[in-house]
Amino acid sequence: MTSDQPTASVSPVHSLRRRILTSGGAIMSGFGVSQVLRLISNLILTRLLMPEVFGLMAVALSINIWAVMLTDIGIGSSVIRSPNSEKAAFIRTAWTTQILRNLLVWAIIIFAAIGVYFLTLGGYVNDESIFADPVLPWLMVAMGVQLPISGLGSTNRSLAERRLQMNRVVGLELAQQLFSMVVTIALAVAGFGIWALVIGTLSGALFATILSHFIFAGPRMAWMLDREHFKEIFNFGKWLIIASFFGFILNRGDQLIFGWMMNAQSFSLYAIAAIWVMAAVTVFQSVIGRVFFPAFSEVLREDPDGFETLYKKIRLLLDAAAVAMAIGAYFLAEPIFAIIYPDAFSGVGYYVKLLAPTLLFLPYRLISTAALAAGNSKGFTAVTVIGGIAMVITLPLTMTYIGEKAAIILYASIALVTLPSVWSLGKKLMKLDPMIEGRMILSALLLAVVLMLTT
Numbered sequence: 001m002t003s004d005q006p007t008a009s010v011s012p013v014h015s016l017r018r019r020i021l022t023s024g025g026a027i028m029s030g031f032g033v034s035q036v037l038r039l040i041s042n043l044i045l046t047r048l049l050m051p052e053v054f055g056l057m058a059v060a061l062s063i064n065i066w067a068v069m070l071t072d073i074g075i076g077s078s079v080i081r082s083p084n085s086e087k088a089a090f091i092r093t094a095w096t097t098q099i100l101r102n103l104l105v106w107a108i109i110i111f112a113a114i115g116v117y118f119l120t121l122g123g124y125v126n127d128e129s130i131f132a133d134p135v136l137p138w139l140m141v142a143m144g145v146q147l148p149i150s151g152l153g154s155t156n157r158s159l160a161e162r163r164l165q166m167n168r169v170v171g172l173e174l175a176q177q178l179f180s181m182v183v184t185i186a187l188a189v190a191g192f193g194i195w196a197l198v199i200g201t202l203s204g205a206l207f208a209t210i211l212s213h214f215i216f217a218g219p220r221m222a223w224m225l226d227r228e229h230f231k232e233i234f235n236f237g238k239w240l241i242i243a244s245f246f247g248f249i250l251n252r253g254d255q256l257i258f259g260w261m262m263n264a265q266s267f268s269l270y271a272i273a274a275i276w277v278m279a280a281v282t283v284f285q286s287v288i289g290r291v292f293f294p295a296f297s298e299v300l301r302e303d304p305d306g307f308e309t310l311y312k313k314i315r316l317l318l319d320a321a322a323v324a325m326a327i328g329a330y331f332l333a334e335p336i337f338a339i340i341y342p343d344a345f346s347g348v349g350y351y352v353k354l355l356a357p358t359l360l361f362l363p364y365r366l367i368s369t370a371a372l373a374a375g376n377s378k379g380f381t382a383v384t385v386i387g388g389i390a391m392v393i394t395l396p397l398t399m400t401y402i403g404e405k406a407a408i409i410l411y412a413s414i415a416l417v418t419l420p421s422v423w424s425l426g427k428k429l430m431k432l433d434p435m436i437e438g439r440m441i442l443s444a445l446l447l448a449v450v451l452m453l454t455t
Contacts, residue, residue: 023166023291030170031283034177038279039340041181046341048188049196055130055259055268057197058275060139062255063116066248067108068147073101073237079158081297081373082232086159088219093229095155095221102151109144113137128263135194142198146205153209156218161290168215169290172208180204236375243381246388250418251281253388254411257395262404266347270408273351277358280325284318284362288369296373308430311370318363319440326447329356354408354451360444361415364422371425379425387418405455413448416441 075094084090117137125131160169184200192199213221255274259267292314299307329352337349372380391414399407419441426432 019164020291020295023164024287026166026170027283027286027290030174031279031286033174035279037174037177037181041185043340044185045188045197046345048185049193051268051272051344052130052133052264053194053197053268054275055264055271056133056136056139056194057143058255058268058271059130059136059259060143062252062259063112063140064109064143064147065252066245066256067105067112067144068244073097073234073241075101075155075233075237076158076161077293077372078233078236079155080162080294081375082236084229084232085162087229089224089226090229090232091155091159091219092222092224093226094158094233096223096225097230097233098153098155099148099151102147106144106147109147110141113140113144116140126260129261130259130264130267133264139194139198142195143201146202149202149205149209154212154216154218154221156216156221157212159218160216162294164291164294166290172211172215175211176204176208179207243384246381246384249388249391250384250414253391254395254408257392257399258407261396261399266404269345269347270351272345273348273355276348276352277329277355280329280359281362284322285365288318288365292366293369293373296370300374307370311366311430312433312436315363315366315436318366319436322359322362322440323443326356326359326443329353329359330447330451350455351408353455354405355412356451357409357412357444357448358415360440360447361413363440364415364419367422367426367429370429374429379421379428383418383421383425386421387414390414390417406452409448409451413444416444 075098079085079091079094082090114137116131119125120132120134120137130136157169157172160166180200180203183203184196187196187199190196255271258270262270295310296307299310333352333356334349337352338346341348368380368383391411394414395407395411398410419437423432423437
């Protein structure tokens with residue numbers, strides 16, 4: 001599937017609308033299959049491992065994600081939007097940059113693990129916190145090994161996303177998840193404990209990295225650092241470094257703040273609940289980032305006048321999906337998870353319910369994605385900075401002076417403070433409809449009030 005020749009520009013046989021529907025269908029189908037695999041894995045692993053294992057993994061993964069986002073220069077996004085992406089030199093420069101960046105990230109994780117070790121050794125960590133577990137630093141370093149492994153993955157994968165050829169991308173992700181699940185369960189049965197999760201994750205990363213060089217069309221990967229192409233990637237991505245750092249705080253900072261302030265048992269249940277909610281968030285982000293981002297990029301390049309109409313059609317679908325998921329989380333989470341999990345995991349459904357407002361703010365990410373497609377990475381960054389700062393200030397205070405429930409609901413609604421900046425970005429691209437922009441805010445605030453009064 002690879003060659004040394006520059007890739008020819010792909011002229012789509014179908015219309016943009018058909019490609020959007022096909023790619024969106026692939027992602028949604030993949031999401032359905034992924035959730036079935038996740039359910040099977042959870043049903044088995046929660047009967048083999050204790051809740052604290054999942055809490056430890058949540059913290060280790062969150063710190064790893066923090067390091068990844070701290071150095072994110074938008075390599076994949078650059079491939080998707082750049083006019084030079086069909087050139088072999090650009091793809092190879094992106095691949096080389098990806099390798100170097102992932103090695104840097106692993107080094108950062110190692111230093112972070114050393115820091116956690118000495119904080120614990122010095123008695124600066126609450127004994128009841130998940131951070132007090134002596135396994136955590138070693139877990140962080142071991143999980144970080146997946147970064148140099150995945151850094152070797154072919155950047156032709158991003159080229160497939162640019163062309164809205166999502167079938168193979170989704171297929172690879174499902175194959176990776178299945179492979180990792182089988183390895184993890186086998187090792188858990190054999191008594192490897194938490195290290196079954198680590199080895200399963202690393203095995204899946206290696207599996208996907210190898211396959212990525214065979215299943216995606218494009219130039220063969222080779223070491224190359226073209227100065228002009230690297231400059232283009234970095235100039236686009238330099239603002240995304242800041243955006244990604246604060247984006248991590250906005251999307252994953254709860255894992256660190258609550259992991260530090262909650263007792264290990266409660267946080268472990270919260271972490272499992274967050275996995276399920278993040279699964280819904282991830283499918284939203286996948287559809288927006290992998291389907292609508294390249295679609296918006298194409299429309300803004302070739303037919304800017306058609307952008308507003310496309311936005312309104314997509315927004316209606318996303319709003320309906322968000323409302324359906326939030327209603328499901330509110331009414332069904334507790335009874336469903338009571339059936340799925342053993343008694344040691346009771347409480348997961350309660351935390352899923354508290355996180356439900358998160359889902360109602362997801363459609364607003366469409367505007368930020370449109371701004372990024374238009375090349376406004378600076379404006380995109382401002383949105384995440386505002387949300388991240390607000391969360392760092394308000395979450396610990398709320399947790400300390402009001403309580404756990406209020407802090408979780410606040411986290412689920414924190415996107416509210418970013419909306420003025422989001423709308424400012426949107427006004428540069430189109431005329432915003434107050435009815436469209438206001439309906440999800442009212443729904444989210446109503447749900448937050450109901451949760452505070454009734455749960």
